[in-house]
Amino acid sequence: MERFTKSKTMVFPREIIVGHNTTSQIAELCDRIGRGNSVLIVADKKTKKLSGDDIYKILSKANYEVKMKVVARPTVNEVNHVIKYANKNKINLLLGVGGGSVIDVTKLAAYELKKPFISVPTSAAHDGIASPRASLKHSKGSVSKTAESPLAILADTKIISKAPYRMLASGCADAISNMSAVMDWELAHRLKGEEFSSHAAVLAKTAAQLLIDNAEDIRTATEESAWLAVKAMIVSGVAMSVAGNTRPASGSEHMFSHMLDHLGPGIMLKGKKYKKPMHGEQCGIGAIMMVYLHGGDWEKIRDALKKIGAPTTSEDLGVSKKKIVEALSRAQEIRPERYTILGETGLTQDAAKKLAKTTGVI
Numbered sequence: 323m324e325r326f327t328k329s330k331t332m333v334f335p336r337e338i339i340v341g342h343n344t345t346s347q348i349a350e351l352c353d354r355i356g357r358g359n360s361v362l363i364v365a366d367k368k369t370k371k372l373s374g375d376d377i378y379k380i381l382s383k384a385n386y387e388v389k390m391k392v393v394a395r396p397t398v399n400e401v402n403h404v405i406k407y408a409n410k411n412k413i414n415l416l417l418g419v420g421g422g423s424v425i426d427v428t429k430l431a432a433y434e435l436k437k438p439f440i441s442v443p444t445s446a447a448h449d450g451i452a453s454p455r456a457s458l459k460h461s462k463g464s465v466s467k468t469a470e471s472p473l474a475i476l477a478d479t480k481i482i483s484k485a486p487y488r489m490l491a492s493g494c495a496d497a498i499s500n501m502s503a504v505m506d507w508e509l510a511h512r513l514k515g516e517e518f519s520s521h522a523a524v525l526a527k528t529a530a531q532l533l534i535d536n537a538e539d540i541r542t543a544t545e546e547s548a549w550l551a552v553k554a555m556i557v558s559g560v561a562m563s564v565a566g567n568t569r570p571a572s573g574s575e576h577m578f579s580h581m582l583d584h585l586g587p588g589i590m591l592k593g594k595k596y597k598k599p600m601h602g603e604q605c606g607i608g609a610i611m612m613v614y615l616h617g618g619d620w621e622k623i624r625d626a627l628k629k630i631g632a633p634t635t636s637e638d639l640g641v642s643k644k645k646i647v648e649a650l651s652r653a654q655e656i657r658p659e660r661y662t663i664l665g666e667t668g669l670t671q672d673a674a675k676k677l678a679k680t681t682g683v684i
């Protein structure tokens with residue numbers, strides 16, 4: 323018999339606090355985590371006002387040595403600024419207070435610093451709030467990088483429900499797109515013998531199904547909607563921790579979304595109002611089309627997105643039909659080593675166009 327040599331490491335958040343007014347529990351949470359007295363809050367201009375300043379006050383009152391660093395875009399430069407500042411101030415715990423970008427900067431800085439970080443989302447625009455991956459912007463789109471898993475998550479639904487509804491809808495679309503990601507993963511397992519975790523797959527699908535089943539409740543844009551979205555995102559994050567990679571939540575639909583980013587901004591809408599598509603919105607549309615390619619129930623995905631109020635067509639998304647087709651036919655270039663329904667060479671222009679038309683995206 324062959325000897326058993328398998329080994330695996332899974333890193334999970336130690337404590338997850340979700341619900342109404344949970345911000346007030348931040349000092350007790352830091353006490354329990356017990357990583358010392360010197361805390362750095364990372365926020366952007368908006369989230370500083372929304373939540374960062376309150377957390378600063380609460381922690382200062384509880385005798386923490388608190389510093390605040392305001393960041394702008396999620397770039398390598400900003401990550402380096404945070405690292406420098408944290409080193410200078412001998413920080414031993416980081417708090418990422420904000421949307422996806424702020425949390426991405428914080429988790430990358432924490433990873434480099436080898437210090438723990440707490441994820442404090444102020445919106446639920448994508449599933450990065452609970453995952454060990456971060457995406458950074460550069461001149462030609464964005465890259466996904468390995469980062470620190472949050473040691474704890476504190477999600478205050480009172481604050482998250484104040485963020486524009488579009489962000490929440492986009493976050494839900496991102497989690498719903500787990501459906502196509504898992505189909506891609508299963509395919510890669512069957513065709514390429516890629517390692518597959520059925521537990522991680524079930525978790526990722528459960529998160530998506532929760533939002534599909536509750537699409538109408540989410541549309542009410544209440545604090546309850548924020549609760550459902552955050553719950554799904556945390557389960558997605560746990561799925562990625564179990565898998566040890568992003569497979570359960572990122573497949574061909576994410577490649578399509580990254581290719582759209584790479585190809586450049588959206589279009590001018592009537593009335594010259596400029597609209598920049600959001601990550602989750604792009605992934606949701608990608609999921610409709612990729613589930614179709616898999617022969618799955620793509621209409622169920624489309625209908626749930628519609629109910630939630632997330633885009634299902636190029637027009638809703640604010641991207642030209644031509645760009646949708648180009649992104650579809652080139653999506654496979656984003657991550658050629660990750661096998662998906664797009665195969666080794668991707669779709670032809672004709673097939674891409676037909677796919678987008680059949681699913682009503684263009």
Ligand SMILES: [Zn+2]
Pocket residue numbers: 448449496571576601602605
């Ligand atoms: Zn995503």
